Amino acid sequence: GQHESSPGTLAERTVESLAKYITNGKPKKIVVMTGAGISTSAGIPDFRSPDTGLYANLARLNLPYAEAVFDISYFRQNPEPFYTLAHELYPGKFRPTITHSFIRLLHEKGLLLMHFTQNIDCLDREAGVPGDKIVEAHGSFARQSCIDCSRPYPQDELKRHVDAKSIPRCDHCKGLVKPEIVFFGEQLPAEFFKNKWLPSQADLCIVMGTSLTVHPFASLPSMVREHRPRLLINKERVGGIGSGPDDVLLLGDCDAGVRKLAAACGWLDELEKLWAKT
Numbered sequence: 001g002q003h004e005s006s007p008g009t010l011a012e013r014t015v016e017s018l019a020k021y022i023t024n025g026k027p028k029k030i031v032v033m034t035g036a037g038i039s040t041s042a043g044i045p046d047f048r049s050p051d052t053g054l055y056a057n058l059a060r061l062n063l064p065y066a067e068a069v070f071d072i073s074y075f076r077q078n079p080e081p082f083y084t085l086a087h088e089l090y091p092g093k094f095r096p097t098i099t100h101s102f103i104r105l106l107h108e109k110g111l112l113l114m115h116f117t118q119n120i121d122c123l124d125r126e127a128g129v130p131g132d133k134i135v136e137a138h139g140s141f142a143r144q145s146c147i148d149c150s151r152p153y154p155q156d157e158l159k160r161h162v163d164a165k166s167i168p169r170c171d172h173c174k175g176l177v178k179p180e181i182v183f184f185g186e187q188l189p190a191e192f193f194k195n196k197w198l199p200s201q202a203d204l205c206i207v208m209g210t211s212l213t214v215h216p217f218a219s220l221p222s223m224v225r226e227h228r229p230r231l232l233i234n235k236e237r238v239g240g241i242g243s244g245p246d247d248v249l250l251l252g253d254c255d256a257g258v259r260k261l262a263a264a265c266g267w268l269d270e271l272e273k274l275w276a277k278t
């Protein structure tokens, strides 16, 4: 890919070198890309971690295969498994992590161009990242509608059904109601396609807590231009990030990783205070 050749912008591919690049005021347009891994320490399981991931723990829903729980054609014939899961995942009972606060800190420093997330937990919003700086590429629980006639459905009604583990149906056509989470087989929101070019304008890209296995989201990091650093904070190497002259790897827990980067930037105290208020 375009990140293999050419001398790097960073003196070294280290957190310290990246922190110098950041505090020297070089990057003004940081793009952040995240997945379920940034919410696991909030108590929300990710999808693909071997033992703790959601897909390893859905046996009780006797699905034909794990992803069926988020498959639109399967949902049409059997909405039960999704609504059982929705009861566990529904936003409101989880506290944002320090990683979510780090994204807000970037915004407060005027450095955040956009936060692309695959998560549906809205924890970045709850941490104080403004809505116009978030692209929820896989939708969220913020809205729900009928999958047949597309009529919007009242939020409080949906919440009542989620709490009671019952299945909400459209008052108008009796069709199944579904939160506007992007299921396998559905289109991503227009918001994603409108903003998917932004990474090509970024002067720093930070990827955190994602396996980068689901497209088109997984193609975002490759949109970052040559000579622009990319930082991966993740338990494992993903998406080919790490081989480029300006790729920096911070492998391990993302909360520890953002603390390490914040400390190198001299922002740790500010970050801890921000998170403590969340």
Ligand code: APR
Pocket (backbone or CB within 6 Å): 034, 035, 036, 037, 038, 040, 041, 046, 047, 048, 049, 053, 118, 119, 138, 208, 209, 210, 211, 212, 213, 214, 233, 234, 235, 236, 238, 252, 253, 254, 255
């Ligand atoms: N710190 C750092 N990395 C972590 C942590 C953590 N605390 N916890 C998990 N990870 C890493 C895992 O090692 C893995 O690489 O985060 C990644 C999570 O990957 P997935 O479980 O595949 O989650 P995600 O990438 O968000 O899934 C993408 O798939 O199921 C669909 O639509 C759903 O949005 C979801 C999409």
